[in-house]
Amino acid sequence: MNQKDILRYFEERFGISKKLFADHKLYSDQKGRVFLGPKVAAAGDIAVFIGMQTARIENGSSKLAKPTSMRIRPSTNFFQLFGKHATKNFISLSKEQAQAYAKGEDIELTQPTGSTEGYVLLKYLDYPLGCGLLKNGNVKNVLPKERRMKVEFL
Amino acid sequence: MEIQIPQKFRDRYGPLVENPEEFFSSLLSRSPKSFRVNTLKSSPKEVKERMESYGFPIKQMEWYPDAFVSENPYVGSTLEHFMGYIYMQELASMLPPLILKPELIKAESVLDACAAPGSKTTQLAAMMQNRGVIIANDSDYGRIKALKFNLEKCGVLNTIVTNFDLRFLPKNFSMQFPLILLDAPCSSEGTIRKNPLLLSRWSEGDILSRAGLQRKLILKAYELLSPGGTLVYSTCTFAPEENESVVSHLLESADAKAQEANIPGLKCSKGIEEFRGMKYHSDVRKSLRVWPHHNGTEGFFLAKIRKRP
Numbered sequence: 001m002n003q004k005d006i007l008r009y010f011e012e013r014f015g016i017s018k019k020l021f022a023d024h025k026l027y028s029d030q031k032g033r034v035f036l037g038p039k040v041a042a043a044g045d046i047a048v049f050i051g052m053q054t055a056r057i058e059n060g061s062s063k064l065a066k067p068t069s070m071r072i073r074p075s076t077n078f079f080q081l082f083g084k085h086a087t088k089n090f091i092s093l094s095k096e097q098a099q100a101y102a103k104g105e106d107i108e109l110t111q112p113t114g115s116t117e118g119y120v121l122l123k124y125l126d127y128p129l130g131c132g133l134l135k136n137g138n139v140k141n142v143l144p145k146e147r148r149m150k151v152e153f154l
Numbered sequence: 155m156e157i158q159i160p161q162k163f164r165d166r167y168g169p170l171v172e173n174p175e176e177f178f179s180s181l182l183s184r185s186p187k188s189f190r191v192n193t194l195k196s197s198p199k200e201v202k203e204r205m206e207s208y209g210f211p212i213k214q215m216e217w218y219p220d221a222f223v224s225e226n227p228y229v230g231s232t233l234e235h236f237m238g239y240i241y242m243q244e245l246a247s248m249l250p251p252l253i254l255k256p257e258l259i260k261a262e263s264v265l266d267a268c269a270a271p272g273s274k275t276t277q278l279a280a281m282m283q284n285r286g287v288i289i290a291n292d293s294d295y296g297r298i299k300a301l302k303f304n305l306e307k308c309g310v311l312n313t314i315v316t317n318f319d320l321r322f323l324p325k326n327f328s329m330q331f332p333l334i335l336l337d338a339p340c341s342s343e344g345t346i347r348k349n350p351l352l353l354s355r356w357s358e359g360d361i362l363s364r365a366g367l368q369r370k371l372i373l374k375a376y377e378l379l380s381p382g383g384t385l386v387y388s389t390c391t392f393a394p395e396e397n398e399s400v401v402s403h404l405l406e407s408a409d410a411k412a413q414e415a416n417i418p419g420l421k422c423s424k425g426i427e428e429f430r431g432m433k434y435h436s437d438v439r440k441s442l443r444v445w446p447h448h449n450g451t452e453g454f455f456l457a458k459i460r461k462r463p
Contacts (some may be wrong), residue, residue, distance in 0.1 A: 003424035024311050045326050048189045048298060054305045079197065079235060081309035102236050109257035116340070127237055146303060147236075153208040154233035 001056050006034050009072045014121060015087030024051065032057035036078075036084075054078040073104055073119055076130035076143055083121050083128025090121035091132070091139065095154060098124035107132065107139040116129040124154065157182060164359065167392055170426060171445060180447035185347040187229055190248055191220045193280045194309045196239035198421040202233055204286075217419035220280075220295060222249055223450075238307040243273045246454035247342065248446050250335055250388040251277040253415050253458055257333055257384050262286045265331040266374055268318055270297035272304035274337055279310040281389075287312050294321040300405070320374045326444045330380040340389035342397050342411040344453025347446060365395040372404045382463035386411070388456045392443075394429040397455040401425070402434035404459065412437035413458040421448040425457065 003026040008020040027035040027043070027050045037051025044050070053075045056116065081091070091113045093101060100107060101122055113120075113134070119142075120134045128148075132139040159178050168174040177451050189269050191198045192201055199221050205212045205222075215221040223245070234240045251274050253260070258264070258281050269275045269290035278288055290300055290305065290313045298317055318327065346352050359369065372387055379385050387404075404410050412435075416422070425441035427434050441457035 029309050036311050040287050040314060042326070045312045046316050046318075047325075048317045049302050051311045052309065057297060069192065075306075077306040079239075080309075098233070102233075124233070127233060129237070138419065148305070149236055150231060151233050151236050152228060153210075153229040 001072070002029060003034065006072060007076055010074070013045050013118070014074075016082055016085050016093075020085060027051065045057050052077055052081070071118070073130050073142065074121075076147060079121050079128050083123070084122050084126070086128070089114060089115045089118070090123050090128075091115055091134070092123050092127070095124070098122075098129060098154060099151050101129055101132070101141060101143065102149055102151040104141050104143055104145065106141050109137055109139060112137075115134075157353055159353060160356060163353070163356060165386070166358075170392070170429075170448075173407075173447070175253045176447045177445060180450075181346045182350065183347065185244065185450065185452055186223045186225060187225045188243065188245045189222065189225065190243045190277060192239055192241050192276065192308050193220060194284060194426070195237065197282070201234055201239055204287075205229070205232070208232065215245065216416050218252055220293070221245055225372050226298055238309060241273065241276055241304070241308060242418060243277075244345075244348070246447070246451040247273055248277060248388065249417060249420075249442075249444065249454055249456055250337055250386050251281055252417060253456060254278075254333060254335065254384065254386055256280065258282055261287070263329070263331050264333040264335065265289045265291065265375075266289055266380060267334060267336045267371070268338060269292070269301055269315075270294060270302035274335060274357045275313060276304055276308040276310055278307070278335070280313055281307070284311045287314065287446045289314050289316055291316045291318055291320070292383075293317070312445070321370055323374075325418060329378070330383070331378055331382040332380050334375050334379055334383070334385045335388070336371060336375045336385060337388045337399075338371055338396075340364055340368070340391040340395060341391050343392045344446070345389035347452055361391075361393040361395050365393075365399060368396055369403050373401050373407065374409060376404055376408055376459070376461065379461045381461055383461050384461045385461070386456060387453065387459065389456055390452060392453050394426055394432075394434075397443075397457075398407060398425045398427070398429070398438040398441065400434065401457045403437050403457070405435040405437055409462050411462060412462050413438040413462045414440045415442045415456055415458040417442070420444070423448075425455075
């Protein structure tokens with residue numbers, strides 16, 4: 001899986017066009033993380049970190065996963081910045097669900113969403129909150145621990 | 155515990171201000187909660203409307219429309235904070251990027267030499283609207299994590315984070331920059347309002363030891379400046395040894411030229427030319443001193459220096 005696959009995934013799954021990233025450059029590291037950062041030659045030589053992490057390439061959920069089961073997990077920060085351009089595979093949450101998401105809780109859905117299983121963008125009103133994993137009709141919370149907080153005003 | 159201002163502190167800074175008692179009492183009062191709107195993700199208008207809809211009285215700063223003050227303690231519990239639409243930041247700490255505003259519009263690269271935890275880096279990135287490149291450096295690896303976190307939360311795409319001691323840069327770090335921000339590590343006297351305990355361990359020895367490092371850092375930063383480039387030196391402290399004296403050291407040992415710095419709408423004083431018998435380069439008066447009792451902010455010092463083309 002390479003950087004082109006990541007761009008194709010954003011476009012195919014969420015309708016987020018690669019044109020949005022034309023002024024920046026994708027970088028990847030050995031842990032399968034992909035970053036969007038400035039276009040600078042030799043940046044990798046001096047950097048401990050470049051730009052913003054957009055996604056991580058995962059080995060599915062099973063330890064026995066074969067390379068074919070690799071999947072891409074968009075980052076919450078990526079969604080918060082570019083999620084407003086998403087046209088599909090997003091789920092709109094109620095106020096209570098948005099608060100639960102910000103706290104790190106999983107979300108039980110009461111009705112079908114029109115999204116296919118896999119990673120989805122979670123929204124509240126116009127706010128692209130972040131990423132969740134849609135599976136068996138529920139959303140598993142993948143918000144990084146350090147971003148979790150009690151949101152009292154929304 | 156009641157905090158007392160040490161007599162040595164009073165003797166030192168009383169003569170520098172026109173109304174010492176007002177200055178000292180301002181140090182013992184809390185500064186209001188302030189935040190900056192992150193224009194990479196939102197706008198002052200949008201945030202203002204949302205805060206008002208929560209019933210939070212907020213005040214927009216005339217000298218910087220992205221800056222707001224709120225007495226409400228729950229600003230940090232809003233969806234806007236979760237989303238990275240606002241960044242909790244002391245008003246005075248917003249000044250260094252602000253005095254670079256005219257230069258930032260056309261800058262292709264900026265070095266933020268002591269960047270962690272990233273308040274000013276995220277502000278620079280917002281002012282550049284993610285264009286160009288910022289090298290966000292910090293010598294303290296332990297603080298890089300907070301820097302990364304804040305950059306990502308604010309949606310900053312134009313940074314490269316590095317972890318060098320400015321004094322000992324490796325050979326492959328051979329760049330020069332048209333803009334450099336050196337927000338130097340300092341004795342932080344200006345932040346006493348936020349952290350009154352600083353007064354209990356305040357010492358003149360601490361000031362002098364930091365001044366030694368700051369002199370080295372400012373010379374190194376100047377070396378990294380491209381011809382015609384601009385360097386902003388700032389600290390959050392009152393001590394002239396860490397401020398005018400450091401700038402004077404650069405002005406005397408290099409072909410550096412001090413630039414007039416100002417923030418329209420904010421009450422500031424000029425840099426002082428003499429302290430306890432030490433005379434500084436006369437151009438240090440072009441720098442800015444921000445006193446807590448003037449605008450209700452913390453204390454700050456800023457100097458803008460240009461390298462001859």
